[in-house]
Amino acid sequence: MKRELKQVLIVKNTVNNNIVIAKDFYGREVVAIGKGLGFRKRRNETVYPEEITKTYVLVDRPDSAVFALLEEVPFEVIEISQKIIDYAEEHLKGTFNVNLLMTLADHINFSIVRFHQGNQVPRLLNEEVKRFYKEEYHVGREAARMINEYFHVDLPEDEATSIAFHLITATENKSNPQTVQIMHGVSDIVKIVEHRLGCSLDEQSLAYSRFIIHLKFFLRSVLSDGVVHSETAFVSIFNQLKSEYEESLDCVKAISDYVMEHYDYRCCDEDCIYLMIHIVRLYQMSKS
Numbered sequence: 001m002k003r004e005l006k007q008v009l010i011v012k013n014t015v016n017n018n019i020v021i022a023k024d025f026y027g028r029e030v031v032a033i034g035k036g037l038g039f040r041k042r043r044n045e046t047v048y049p050e051e052i053t054k055t056y057v058l059v060d061r062p063d064s065a066v067f068a069l070l071e072e073v074p075f076e077v078i079e080i081s082q083k084i085i086d087y088a089e090e091h092l093k094g095t096f097n098v099n100l101l102m103t104l105a106d107h108i109n110f111s112i113v114r115f116h117q118g119n120q121v122p123r124l125l126n127e128e129v130k131r132f133y134k135e136e137y138h139v140g141r142e143a144a145r146m147i148n149e150y151f152h153v154d155l156p157e158d159e160a161t162s163i164a165f166h167l168i169t170a171t172e173n174k175s176n177p178q179t180v181q182i183m184h185g186v187s188d189i190v191k192i193v194e195h196r197l198g199c200s201l202d203e204q205s206l207a208y209s210r211f212i213i214h215l216k217f218f219l220r221s222v223l224s225d226g227v228v229h230s231e232t233a234f235v236s237i238f239n240q241l242k243s244e245y246e247e248s249l250d251c252v253k254a255i256s257d258y259v260m261e262h263y264d265y266r267c268c269d270e271d272c273i274y275l276m277i278h279i280v281r282l283y284q285m286s287k288s
Helices: 002-007 064-072 075-092 098-117 126-132 134-151 159-172 176-197 206-223 235-244 246-263 269-287
Strands: 009-016 019-023 029-033 054-057
Touching: 009 029, 009 064, 054 098, 064 098, 075 098, 075 134, 075 159, 098 134, 098 159, 126 134, 126 159, 126 176, 134 159, 159 176, 176 206, 176 246, 176 269, 206 246, 206 269, 246 269
Parallel strands: none
Antiparallel strands: 009 019, 019 029, 029 054
16 A cells, blocks of 8 residues: 555646646656646646656756647657657666657657658758767667657658757757757867878777767867866976877877867867877777
């Protein structure tokens, strides 16, 4: 009996036909989603586990306009969106809030409608997503397969990119414009390195993966003004690296110039040292 009490929810208010805001056993506000749930339930009524598809604990209350997105989305699309999120959480080892469900369901519904109308929408950043967010892209491909199978449609292959992009934005908690900036920046810097080193980088190598991770975190910090420099004196260390790895110095300078031009941020010695370390690894690997 106690176990059952902990599982039930009490309706606080109705959002739309399929969503209610409720309180759980611990007094937390949650978003409860279930087919026709908002239509059947009124304030202070009980919601049982078998009536619910998914619940989300409310940390930041979404704007009412966000909830309104789901008014025109068929519940079947909400269900498949939730299955995709469950799959993503398992494979990406992370959690997502109700905002992703709403934006993803809205996107999937839009894609299905456009497919039936015979209209294709150009996708952005296909290559960047495939190269720099491989795990999210893998989830996106599986998601596209699930959608095609469930709704008997044949969405284009690059639908995987769009879904991955939603996951990337939600995971990094960034607005789309900032995520785009980071991805373009990473792509441009990789091109600079390949041009300066005169080789193509091995995208399957551990050194490459570490470099990409470093670039994403570095550019994210630059864009959010979150760069914190250590008080340690890096001048002598950088001078030593410059003398030992002259062939990589030109590459670091080119990256520094690029960051200054596009982000109005001047790389300090500490930034250059970390870039140098990664570039030296990549250079030595290309030579071997």
